[in-house]
Amino acid sequence: MDLTAVDELLTTTRSVRRRLDLARPVERSVIQQCLDLAIQAPTGGDTARYHFVVVADAAKRGELAKLYCRGLSEIYPPRRVEQVRETKPALMASVMYLADHLHEVPVHIIPCIAGRDGFAALGPDCGPPTFYGSILPATWSLMLALRSRGLGSTWTTSHLKYASEAAALLGIPDDITQAALLPVAYLAGTALHPAKRVPAKERTYWDTWGQRG
Secondary structure (H helix, E strand, O other): OOHHHHHHHHHHOOEOOOOEOOOOOOOHHHHHHHHHHHOOOOOHHHOOOEEEEEEOOHHHHHHHHHHHHHHHHHHOOHHHHHHHHHHOHHHHHHHHHHHHHHHHOOEEEEEEEEOOOOOHHHOOOOHHHHHHOOHHHHHHHHHHHHHHOOEEEOOEOHHHHHHHHHHHHHOOOOOEEEOOEEEEEEEOOOOOOOOOOOOHHHHOOOOOOOOOO
């Protein structure tokens, strides 16, 4: 295994918003290849409950974009937008760019999982992690597979505030839970770099919280 290539893939797969090629079509065969790879991710209880809704229809993408923007406006009301612009102007510009152009992104993928959080009775500390533990790894693997083929994506969840309307638009059954929405397009330029992060060793504890070894 070429660790250099693997490490580059892992350190340069990130949310891409302003560098998505809005004009270049994305082949269905490439999307299917990436999905075939994604489902090799770990699954809770070795149970295949994943589903993926791939939206290429322009009219439906437009309606999803409207739902996304409605949800985003609740997460980022005007006052919050200005606050983030002051501290993280590049991030806010990127988020707003995607909101303005989401309908133009050639493919939207909605990862889903069968059920409606059947683990809720386990409580808030266990139920959601257990329920989503099968679809989130597959979604991340999908982003890695897309990146390896020259495509970019962004993990978004704003449309989930209106998940029922998205379900009606796309014919998603009531017993299916949407987990995210990935806008997918070829990268406009392929040079992506590792992000600035707090070093892992500063957030890693051995045997006891706060003990760094």
